Amino acid sequence: MASPPPKSPEQTEKSKKYDRQLRLWGDHGQVLLENAKVCLINATTLGAEILKSLILPGIGAFTIVDGETVTEEDTGSNFFLDYDSVGMPRARVATQSLLELNADVHGDYIDETPEHILSHTQNFFNKFNIVIGTSLPEKVLIPLSKHLWEANVPLIVCRSIGFLGYIRLQVKEHTVIEAHPDNENPDLRLINPWPELKVHLEKTDISKLDNKERSHVPALTILYYFIKKFQEHNNGALPRSRSDKDEIRKMIQESAVCDENGVQILEDNFQEAIHLVNIGINPQIIPTQLKKILEDDCCTHLTQDSSPFWIMCAGLRELVQAEESLPVRGTLPDMASDSGSYIALQQIYQKKALSQSEFVYRRVCQIVTDLGIQQDIISEQEVKLFCKHCSELYVMRGSCIADEYEKNSPDLSVYLEDPDSLMFSYVVLRGLERFLGEYNVYPGHLDDQVEPDVLKLKIITGKLLSEWRCTQILRDERVHEVCRYGGAELHSVSAVLGGIAAHEAIKLLTHQYKPLNNTFIYDAITSSSATYTL
Amino acid sequence: MAECHEADQKRWNNLRKVLERAGPFCHPEFEHDSDLLTFILTSCPILIIGAGGLGCELLKDLVLMGFQQIHIIDMDTIDLSNLNRQFLFRRKDIGCSKAEVAAAFINKRVTNCQIIPHFCKIQDKDESFYREFCMIVCGLDSIVARRWINGMLVSLLEYEDGVLKTTSIIPLVDGGTEGFKGNARVILPGMSACVECTLDLYPPQITYPLCTIANTPRLPEHCIEYAKVMLWPKENPFNVPLDGDDPQHTGWIYEKSLERALEFNIPGVTYRLVQGVIKNIIPAVASTNAVIAGICATEVFKIATNCYVPLKNYLVFNDVDGIYTYTYEAEKKENCLVCSQIPQTLTIPDPTKMKLKEIIALFTESSQYQMKSPGLTTMIDGKSKTLYMSAIKSIEERTRKNLNKTLVELDLRDGCEILVADATSPNTMVVRLNYLSADVEMK
Numbered sequence: 001m002a003s004p005p006p007k008s009p010e011q012t013e014k015s016k017k018y019d020r021q022l023r024l025w026g027d028h029g030q031v032l033l034e035n036a037k038v039c040l041i042n043a044t045t046l047g048a049e050i051l052k053s054l055i056l057p058g059i060g061a062f063t064i065v066d067g068e069t070v071t072e073e074d075t076g077s078n079f080f081l082d083y084d085s086v087g088m089p090r091a092r093v094a095t096q097s098l099l100e101l102n103a104d105v106h107g108d109y110i111d112e113t114p115e116h117i118l119s120h121t122q123n124f125f126n127k128f129n130i131v132i133g134t135s136l137p138e139k140v141l142i143p144l145s146k147h148l149w150e151a152n153v154p155l156i157v158c159r160s161i162g163f164l165g166y167i168r169l170q171v172k173e174h175t176v177i178e179a180h181p182d183n184e185n186p187d188l189r190l191i192n193p194w195p196e197l198k199v200h201l202e203k204t205d206i207s208k209l210d211n212k213e214r215s216h217v218p219a220l221t222i223l224y225y226f227i228k229k230f231q232e233h234n235n236g237a238l239p240r241s242r243s244d245k246d247e248i249r250k251m252i253q254e255s256a257v258c259d260e261n262g263v264q265i266l267e268d269n270f271q272e273a274i275h276l277v278n279i280g281i282n283p284q285i286i287p288t289q290l291k292k293i294l295e296d297d298c299c300t301h302l303t304q305d306s307s308p309f310w311i312m313c314a315g316l317r318e319l320v321q322a323e324e325s326l327p328v329r330g331t332l333p334d335m336a337s338d339s340g341s342y343i344a345l346q347q348i349y350q351k352k353a354l355s356q357s358e359f360v361y362r363r364v365c366q367i368v369t370d371l372g373i374q375q376d377i378i379s380e381q382e383v384k385l386f387c388k389h390c391s392e393l394y395v396m397r398g399s400c401i402a403d404e405y406e407k408n409s410p411d412l413s414v415y416l417e418d419p420d421s422l423m424f425s426y427v428v429l430r431g432l433e434r435f436l437g438e439y440n441v442y443p444g445h446l447d448d449q450v451e452p453d454v455l456k457l458k459i460i461t462g463k464l465l466s467e468w469r470c471t472q473i474l475r476d477e478r479v480h481e482v483c484r485y486g487g488a489e490l491h492s493v494s495a496v497l498g499g500i501a502a503h504e505a506i507k508l509l510t511h512q513y514k515p516l517n518n519t520f521i522y523d524a525i526t527s528s529s530a531t532y533t534l
Numbered sequence: 535m536a537e538c539h540e541a542d543q544k545r546w547n548n549l550r551k552v553l554e555r556a557g558p559f560c561h562p563e564f565e566h567d568s569d570l571l572t573f574i575l576t577s578c579p580i581l582i583i584g585a586g587g588l589g590c591e592l593l594k595d596l597v598l599m600g601f602q603q604i605h606i607i608d609m610d611t612i613d614l615s616n617l618n619r620q621f622l623f624r625r626k627d628i629g630c631s632k633a634e635v636a637a638a639f640i641n642k643r644v645t646n647c648q649i650i651p652h653f654c655k656i657q658d659k660d661e662s663f664y665r666e667f668c669m670i671v672c673g674l675d676s677i678v679a680r681r682w683i684n685g686m687l688v689s690l691l692e693y694e695d696g697v698l699k700t701t702s703i704i705p706l707v708d709g710g711t712e713g714f715k716g717n718a719r720v721i722l723p724g725m726s727a728c729v730e731c732t733l734d735l736y737p738p739q740i741t742y743p744l745c746t747i748a749n750t751p752r753l754p755e756h757c758i759e760y761a762k763v764m765l766w767p768k769e770n771p772f773n774v775p776l777d778g779d780d781p782q783h784t785g786w787i788y789e790k791s792l793e794r795a796l797e798f799n800i801p802g803v804t805y806r807l808v809q810g811v812i813k814n815i816i817p818a819v820a821s822t823n824a825v826i827a828g829i830c831a832t833e834v835f836k837i838a839t840n841c842y843v844p845l846k847n848y849l850v851f852n853d854v855d856g857i858y859t860y861t862y863e864a865e866k867k868e869n870c871l872v873c874s875q876i877p878q879t880l881t882i883p884d885p886t887k888m889k890l891k892e893i894i895a896l897f898t899e900s901s902q903y904q905m906k907s908p909g910l911t912t913m914i915d916g917k918s919k920t921l922y923m924s925a926i927k928s929i930e931e932r933t934r935k936n937l938n939k940t941l942v943e944l945d946l947r948d949g950c951e952i953l954v955a956d957a958t959s960p961n962t963m964v965v966r967l968n969y970l971s972a973d974v975e976m977k
Contacts, residue, residue, distance in 0.1 A: 019615045023817040056820040076545035083645040339798045342752040477558035484557045488548035491598035492831035499824030514855045527845045529859040
């Protein structure tokens with residue numbers, strides 16, 4: 001007989017469609033994405049590829065700014081410009097075919113050059129959550145970079161030429177709560193447990209358990225018991241050194257009992273306790289990076305304009321000052337144990353985490369009241385998430401691209417010591433931009449101009465290096481190679497860069513995962529890449 | 535006609551620059567001229583395996599890198615949850631063949647290209663099909679399928695006096711993604727490390743011990759596994775095997791998992807988690823697929839045109855924390871099961887004790903073999919004898935009794951050959967038994 005149809009929770013169309021990505025950045029990340037407005041300047045192959053990987057996961061809206069018309073060459077590398085559209089405005093055609101990707105996304109376009117917009121309606125760009133520019137000439141890049149830096153709008157600048165790619169991220173300040181680290185040690189607090197945990201752990205005397213009970217004790221309880229034993233043998237001193245840890249491992253090993261056949265065996269949970277020694281015994285310390293965040297001016301001097309992140313940091317700071325430790329994460333790794341013992345332990349950790357996040361929330365509410373800002377700016381749920389991830393908080397402060405070009409000549413000599421450094425590609429690309437500014441055409445654009453352009457570009461890069469007071473010499477081959485491209489944009493190289501740049505945009509919009517800081521070079525010839533902070 | 539040709543030339547101007555001009559970093563054997571473009575446009579057929587997240591990207595990338603003759607093969611149909619990244623599909627296409635919809639889309643969008651879809655399993659095609667391609671690119675989520683095509687390409691290799699004929703090599707470019715991580719590799723079958731040489735790179739699937747599921751659940755996953763592995767077969771609520779795509783089935787498992795979790799006070803059973811565990815869902819986003827497919831397509835272009843030295847031979851990508859890439863050369867395994875040409879031997883300490891089921895367990899559990907459900911046959915006195923085969927019910931029933939017999943009881947002598955067939959390879963593997971106590975008296 002068939003069961004009656006179950007009453008499972010209704011899944012919305014959206015949660016079904018986005019299922020595979022919601023498992024990564026969660027519903028709260030998706031909300032931020034769906035509220036985002038993105039501006040793309042120049043619907044080049046690379047530009048369209050970036051937007052594609054933002055439209056598919058469902059950003060709120062995009063606007064394309066592009067004053068060009070579609071060329072035959074465009075249709076050979078840009079998937080979103082078909083052959084019949086040659087001669088039409090590129091912004092319009094790209095917008096139309098990109099919109100087909102996702103009915104939930106809004107899109108429009110402005111059929112004007114970015115120069116035009118910058119000189120007429122500069123504040124146009126302020127309404128976006130992020131601006132992405134591809135193939136920008138220096139004369140647009142520099143004022144745009146300055147303007148967005150002032151307006152506090154993140155900017156991603158990208159270029160794809162031949163087998164070479166460049167991504168530069170400009171953001172004044174970016175804060176991350178969920179960094180999603182690949183490996184994270186469990187937060188156990190066996191050294192210096194809080195009273196409830198201590199009482200609970202001390203209820204179990206390992207030496208008095210029968211074989212069945214032994215096989216059901218969680219590794220945490222075992223390890224705590226042997227830490228205590230160690231202290232008894234060492235006048236109360238806590239285990240610290242490697243040999244102390246070895247001694248504890250030995251004690252656990254030697255506690256093995258005999259089974260009914262007289263064979264000595266060490267149960268799974270005892271093995272797990274041995275594995276836990278290293279991370280379980282390290283005293284919980286506040287990471288230096290977090291200390292810095294809590295001492296940051298933004299945290300200690302809040303204003304009405306402070307972001308929720310910094311207000312929560314201030315709340316956390318008060319807890320850290322009161323308790324001299326971070327809030328407990330409140331989750332435990334799985335360990336061999338009977339259900340009851342494990343769940344009891346888990347509940348103690350959860351309860352502690354909850355009471356600490358409640359403390360921080362109360363402080364946050366008080367701070368918000370004192371600052372005289374809107375009460376509901378930060379929810380209890382957000383504070384909970386914040387406390388759970390407090391050991392991975394991350395603040396990135398970027399630099400303005402215009403400064404890199406105008407004021408602070410970058411100090412590249414350290415990188416240029418290595419003749420194979422991809423920093424040389426950065427130099428070539430800067431030379432290329434200057435070449436474009438001077439001659440208004442890509443070096444090597446015409447078949448019979450490759451050789452003369454190599455000479456011109458060599459002079460330009462030579463000048464650049466001496467302006468930057470670098471004594472290293474750029475090998476002719478690198479200049480020749482970029483002239484060989486003649487400005488060609490290759491689809492597969494732009495596809496790689498497009499995916500990468502789009503994900504950086506997603507990081508900025510969702511405030512999850514650590515973004516690029518701040519310059520990325522991709523060399524498709526050798527399939528290698530490098531990151532530099534300029 | 536001439537006008538069309540000229541316009542077409544203009545369309546490919548970007549590719550012409552890198553193919554018709556010499557360069558200082560090019561492959562030493564690169565011959566820059568206009569024939570190269572004609573070659574990839576007209577005479578370099580490529581096969582894409584998989585029309586999913588990577589497959590859609592690969593198809594777009596390769597067509598716009600000038601490859602106009604592409605076949606794409608996939609047995610799957612389109613699901614709503616594909617639409618966040620498989621950008622050639624629309625809501626109206628749900629339920630249709632991925633390969634067919636993808637091919638039709640590209641043929642319509644890109645002038646002059648010829649994409650031919652195959653809505654079937656890769657196992658449905660034989661050697662003569664695979665032999666037709668210059669190169670094969672994989673965008674798969676199945677390790678078994680990867681191993682199968684790898685085995686197929688190795689079996690197409692021809693040797694002359696023990697020397698590999700390079701004309702028989704069909705390069706394999708393989709991509710894989712999971713969340714924000716991915717990898718791309720270039721395999722020259724017979725020359726460089728093959729899928730089988732590096733089998734240990736694939737992480738084992740997470741499994742939970744049955745006794746934990748049955749007696750001491752602690753995690754929400756344990757509760758879900760309980761409903762799936764123990765309750766479903768027992769209660770058989772819909773009289774059919776569990777189908778993760780059927781919302782009624784998922785709903786049933788969800789309810790039962792919740793009951794179980796409630797009983798043990800275990801927090802965290804959600805509908806999303808239930809789906810994830812039942813279907814073993816791997817998270818996926820558009821951006822990572824774009825990156826890995828782009829890298830694979832670039833390698834295909836390098837190999838086909840000789841413009842640069844291809845990736846040697848393995849690249850890993852990760853953009854969880856900043857952007858990270860790393861390349862290294864995976865090494866060919868001396869005694870690789872598939873590509874080494876070295877006969878496999880199985881050393882048996884004591885054939886009077888070793889049972890057939892232990893040999894089968896070795897084939898399925900050891901990291902070296904990782905087979906799914908191997909079928910074993912042998913030749914005794916010139917006659918073929920099936921030792922065990924689980925795939926066909928009647929044969930399974932007839933051969934089941936052999937599982938508990940020892941090798942001696944099965945009349946298997948030192949040095950005899952066992953033929954092993956499995957879903958992970960198109961070919962039968964020959965294993966020679968090597969008894970350490972060789973002077974065993976045979977009955």
